[in-house]
Amino acid sequence: MTKANKALSKTYLEQPIPSAALAVFRLAFGLMLCGGVIRFWLRGWIDELYILPKHYFHYYGFEWVQPLGQYTYLLFFICGISALFFALGLFYRLSAVALFISFTYIELLDKTNYLNHYYFVSLVLFLMIWLPANVNLSLDGAMKPTIVRKYIPRWTTGSIRLMLAIVYCYAGLAKLNSDWLVHAMPLKLWLPAKNDLPLVGSLLNYVWVAYAFSWFGAVYDLSIPLLLLNRKTRRYAFVAVVVFHVATAILFPIGMFPYIMILSTLIFFDSKDIDRILMACKKRLNFITVANGKEMYTFAPLQKKALRALFICFFTIQLLLPWRYLLTPGExxxxxxxxxxxxxxxxxxxxxxxxxxxxxxxxxxxxxxxxxxxxxxxxxxxxxxxxxxxxxxxxxxxxxxxxxxxxxxxxxxxxxxxxxxxxxxxxxxxxxxxxxEKDSFRHKTWILDFKDKIYGL
Amino acid sequence: MMKNLLKSVLFAALFLPTTMLLHSCKKTTENPGNSTDNFDRGALLSNYTEGYIIPAYNNMENKISDLQSKVALFASSPDSASLSAVRLAWRSAYITWQGVDLLEFGPDESISLRSYFNIYPTTPSKINANITSGGYNLEEFGNKDAQGFPALDYLLNGIAGTDSEILSYYTTDAEAAKRKQYMKDIADKMLSKINAVKIAWETYKTDFVNNTATDANSSISIMTNAFVLYYERYLRAGKVGLPVGALTGVATPEITESFYTPDLCNELAIEALNSIEKFYTGTGYNNATDGLGYKDYLTTIGTKDNSNVLIADIISSELAEAKSTLSTFSPNLKQGITSDRTAVLNIYQQLQDVVPLLKVDLISALGISITYTDNDGD
Structure with missing residues (x-):
């Protein structure tokens, strides 16, 4: 019995899938982050956001995260370099840890700059630390061929998919409220502000367009994970992903987020297909290292147990955290x-x-x-x-x-x-x-009541 | 699962047109005059440029030019006739200034007419030291409070108690010649500055009207920020709030506008408020045009309060209320902040009520960004 065959008898989550998809995801994600750091640097935002301000707004419990003055540039340099190494799969584990820590440290410096997509990046990086993303298409593999593996367990890419699905589903659920669906707010205010765009601009003046965007956005967010998972709908779903995120990129100043999401959804494609594409690439570009055997990456038993516990905890928190607002009164x-x-x-x-x-x-x-x-x-x-x-x-x-x-x-x-x-x-x-008054997770009684009602989640 | 999904998509497909239909019906019955043309920021900017900004600067230049020639006349033959002529020109130009002060954006952002026209309270000791030394530079930051309307106010009205005493400072006084030169230099400086802004606008206006975006550097963004900042800091606080000590609790009459001509300060404040109203509605500098203004834009956006009143109309009525309270107030503000402090605090409160409406409701509805950094809208 070959290793692959043996693996087939394992449970669904343990089943082998080609390691190509996770490797490509690593490459794309790392390059996007490296590009993001360069973009941030070139726009002068390091100075503007992390050096020039006289004061910073800390996250509760993270007051110890202090600005570094001119060394902030060093921090961004580490972040950019480790993103590049991460992408190339060079000293993978070390670069993944360095990238996660440097990126997260930057985000913790000032909550003024909180963005959901930065949070998303931190979470994905945390997951990536533990995943064998360098066993294919990596410089680590080129230097040390013994680590190259053709297959990895299904749950590895599965956890990235789950993370994305959580993002989309909760983003969709959050839209199920009366402001969004019944009043088309805030798009009713935001879209006319973009009516000077070429071609589509004048359309944005119409209220029905704001409703169409709102409803499409909600349906999109709620359904896209399933549509991406399903083989039959995947292609159309990916077209929808591209259209949706490119539209948001044109309409709103949301930076790299649309592109990160578009590339991230590649993880939903069948790993076998990506493997086939990689093998084809290998024929043309001989220097790249692509796994070609039948070996599967296996975790040591203890490691497996620990990771299972860690990932279950992680996703439980992810699933519960968005509901914590129910514990405090008020809108x-x-x-x-x-x-x-x-x-x-x-x-x-x-x-x-x-x-x-x-x-x-x-x-x-x-x-x-x-x-x-x-x-x-x-x-x-x-x-x-x-x-x-x-x-x-x-x-x-x-x-x-x-x-x-x-x-x-x-x-x-x-x-x-x-x-x-x-x-x-x-x-x-x-x-x-x-x-x-002291900050805490308890309701702040000095906030006056909201004078209206928003229905929904 | 797929079936459920299909169901919800179908449901959405049905619900969507229904909502839109309902909404459009509601809209036509409520606001039959609404047209999406009111969202045309190019037309709005063009109306502000041609209908307000350009005529305002032209008029200001005429008034300063008149003031400058009256100052020159007074300097060449200081007598009671030329004194009252220059005072009249000063007064008229000072009132006109109230309709220009709110325009500190575009070319005036770097030039800043305000720094040369109306930094008050003025500092007489600085003025006198400048006159004595003769070696002053009106461009220096330290001299901002030794020039413009407030300095002229001191020189024409505050330097002595009676007109004949004042005249003696320009005739028999040892420094009369230097003092006349100082006045002329102030007036010349004002004329050269207003001239520079006016000329800069001639070339700037095309770019201004064509930049119809809403980002932090767009025309509507810089104009609105200047407008709101002016209202909050220079009208509400500068003219009423600071002198009456609304936030500090201590009244300071010596920092009222036109300090040496107290009978003018109410008129200046009223004219300033009048200009804010004109600008908000877009009716034009000479009330001649009725083009697109903030109010029209806001009306089309259609934001309302809890009782279904358009926020566009609330801003109008709050401004009108403040103006009427201010207009009917006597005595003058300088005296009133000590003799009838409660009434002035009430004026302040009414002016204050407009601040959140402009700073929050207006800007929010216009969809203006304040920074270039990424933002995912939360």
Whole structure:
């Protein structure tokens, strides 16, 4: 009995599939990230987002992640290089770990820059650390042919597929609310802002187009994982993926995300087909290393057990995390308690305005704060609509004015927020001294009630 | 599974046209005049350029030119007739300025007329030191509060108690010649600056109108940000909030606009508010055109409050309310912030009520981006 035959008798998740798909995914994902780092660098965003700001908004529990000043460039260099090595499959395990850590560290520096797709990248990189993505089409394999394997267990690519399916499904579920489906918000506001595009521009003025986009988006997100999984529909589904993400790339300033998603969905293609393509490529480009035997990659028994536990934990958390908002009262879109890390993408047009006042608690003397003296425009925008930012900014002000001679300053904020085209209303209790409030996962009682109702998930 | 999927797709296919149909019916009954042409940002920008910006700068240049010649006349023969002539020109130009101050974008972003026209409170000690030394440079940052309308206010109205005493500073005083030269230099500086902005706009306007995007560098974005910033910082805070000490609790009359001519400060504030209204509605500088403005755009977007009132109309009515309160207020603001502080705080509050509407509701509905960085809309 050959190894492959033996493997066939194993359970479904253990079944061998060609390692080609995971290897191609590794290559594409790594190159996209390397390109992303270069793009970020060339646009001057390292300076703008991670060196110039005077203050940073930390994630709860990650206050120890500190900006590195000029060394931030080194951090990005490490991130870019390890992405390249990752793509090439060179020192794979090390480069995967370095890429995951450097990328995640950058994202943890300032939650102002939180984007769902950065979070997605971090999660995929975490999974990739444990997967044998360098046993095919890799420089590691070229240098050490003994590690090359033609087959890997099905659950490896399966876990990447599952991650993508979770992203799409939760993004789709999040769209099942009255603002999105019944009012076509926020697309009704965003699309006319793009009506100067050539050809399709004038269409975007029409309300029915906003409805069509909203509904198509929801149906797309909810159905695309299944359509990609099914062999018969896969091709059409991939066309839909390309059309959908290219459309979003044209309409919205979402950077690399559409392209990362388009390439990521390649993981849904049959690994056998990708293997066939690789073998064909090998004929033309002789220098690339493509696995050609029958060997299957096997995990050591203990390793297998540990990974199983790790992956089950990981995906359980992924499945539960988006529902955590149910634990806090109030409208999620309004309080944003449990909004991040839940694949809620493009759901809100939210804008705020926050006027802070700092008062000397012994003399009663007070001054009005110009937010721009402390924050970048982007930080100010994020701060004015999100309670945890408001608290952190109050703390920044408290520290600043304590240092400049105020005794035990009190920090008050008058905040107005507008959500999805509703009239702006008072967002927080302006009589609460925010410098004395502590951040936590509990509901912040000083957030005023949402004056309307949004139905749905 | 596939069957269910098919079902939901079919359901969507049925539901979608129904929703649209319902919506379009609702829309036609509610707003029969709506046309998507109101979303034409090119037309909006063109109306602002031709209907407001260009005429405003032209008028401002005429007024400054008149002021400059009256200053020159006064300098060559300072008497009570030339003094009252230059005061009149100053007053008229200062009122006109209130319709120009909100335009600090495009060419004026780098030139900044405001820095040469209206940094107040002015600092008399600086003015006098400049006059004595004779070696001043009005381009220097440190001299922003020693020139423009506020400095002229001091020189024409505040330097002494009576007109004959004031005149003596330009006739018999040891530094009379230097003082007259300083006045002329201020007026010349103003004229050269307004002239530079006006000329720059002639070439800039094509680019301005053609840039119909909504990103951080687009015409609508820079114009709206300047407009909203002006309203918040220079009108609401500068003219009322800071002097009355709305946020600090302490009134400071010495920082009111036109400090040495207190009977003018209400008129300046009213004219400023008037200009904001004109600009918001797009009715044009001379009220001559009724082209596309923010209000039309916002009306077409159709955002409403809980009681189904268009936000476009709420902004109008809040502005009108603030203007009427301000117009009926007496005495002047400089006196009022101490003698009738509650009433001035009420004016401030009404001005303040418009801030979130402009800064949040308007900008949000226009779909303007504030940065170039990636954003996935959450």
């Amino acid at each position: 999620l879109f309004w309080t944003e308690e449990g909004y991040r890390f839940s694949w809620r993408v493009m759901l809100m047009e939210k804008m705020g305005y926050a006027q802070f006042i700092v008062k000397d608690s012994s003399t009663g003397k007070q001054i009005a704060v110009n937010n721009a003296d402390f924050l970048t425009p982007n930080q100010e925008k994020m701060m004015a609509t999100q309670p945890d930012f408001l608290l952190q900014f109050a703390q920044i002000l408290y520290n600043y004015y304590s240092q400049y001679g105020m005794s035990d300053p009190e920090v008050y904020a008058t905040v107005y927020v507008s959500l999805n085209g509703r009239r702006s209303t008072l967002y927080t209790d302006s009589s609460v001294d925010l410098s004395k």
